[in-house]
Amino acid sequence: MDADERYIVGPVMKALKVLDAIAEKGHPVSLTTVAAELGLPKTSTFRYLRTLSAAGFASYDPASDRYAVGTRFRALATADKSIQRLRALALPALAALNREFNETINLAVIADHQVAYIDILESTRALRMQARVGSRDPLHSTALGKAMLAHLPVEERGALLSHALAQRTLRTITELRVIERQLQEVARTGVAIEIGENEEGTMCIGVAILDEGRRPLAAISLSAPERRITDPLRERVVARLKEAAAAISEGLLQP
Numbered sequence: 001m002d003a004d005e006r007y008i009v010g011p012v013m014k015a016l017k018v019l020d021a022i023a024e025k026g027h028p029v030s031l032t033t034v035a036a037e038l039g040l041p042k043t044s045t046f047r048y049l050r051t052l053s054a055a056g057f058a059s060y061d062p063a064s065d066r067y068a069v070g071t072r073f074r075a076l077a078t079a080d081k082s083i084q085r086l087r088a089l090a091l092p093a094l095a096a097l098n099r100e101f102n103e104t105i106n107l108a109v110i111a112d113h114q115v116a117y118i119d120i121l122e123s124t125r126a127l128r129m130q131a132r133v134g135s136r137d138p139l140h141s142t143a144l145g146k147a148m149l150a151h152l153p154v155e156e157r158g159a160l161l162s163h164a165l166a167q168r169t170l171r172t173i174t175e176l177r178v179i180e181r182q183l184q185e186v187a188r189t190g191v192a193i194e195i196g197e198n199e200e201g202t203m204c205i206g207v208a209i210l211d212e213g214r215r216p217l218a219a220i221s222l223s224a225p226e227r228r229i230t231d232p233l234r235e236r237v238v239a240r241l242k243e244a245a246a247a248i249s250e251g252l253l254q255p
Helices: 003-007 010-025 031-038 042-054 071-101 143-149 154-160 176-189 231-253
Strands: 058-061 066-069 104-111 114-121 136-138 192-195 202-210 216-225
Touching: 010 031, 010 042, 010 066, 031 042, 042 058, 071 104, 071 114, 071 216, 071 231, 104 143, 114 143, 136 143, 143 176, 143 192, 143 202, 143 216, 154 176, 202 231, 216 231
Parallel strands: none
Antiparallel strands: 058 066, 104 114, 104 216, 114 136, 192 202, 202 216
């Protein structure tokens, strides 16, 4: 047995295969069809289908006795398409920023009360940031997170910050009152600047990508060792990030 196979949960794998079989058909299918196609006992297939239905990943029509993909499955598919569209629209702007400054450029969204990195263009310099595509960081300790939080209603961002706030470095701000004052300033200026709060010795400058209702869809940022970001350079970075975020926002509004 392959070492990795020891960690695979058999029933979960079979349930996913059942869901995949339904999705591939593209139309409602019967229990008998799914069981026969996968070579599974009908009793087991029935339990998988009912579990998937209870979780919203499948739907059951008693009138036709057929199963189809559920609303939860469709929601995940739609979310993935939205992320792919965001990445495609943002890439030219991210690449231009990366070429101009030769520093790490990040694109992120809020997911499960955290910042989720969906694209990163790295600097070619020796000193670079630790984040990778798919990794996550706290909202309160990152410029990306602060940029998005600042454009949310107070109640909504309060809910996102309701859990214990991790002390990532000695500079991490964990007092809600202080964070709230900081977010008010970010909302006023349109830019979030974090220095050493998430990673020692680094500076990150972030700007939110907003929809037509001024809600944050995502955020972009430039990350670099603090010593490389001089005051004149910081002014240029802020201006370019704002231009890029506005261009991406405008692109997302197009049909």
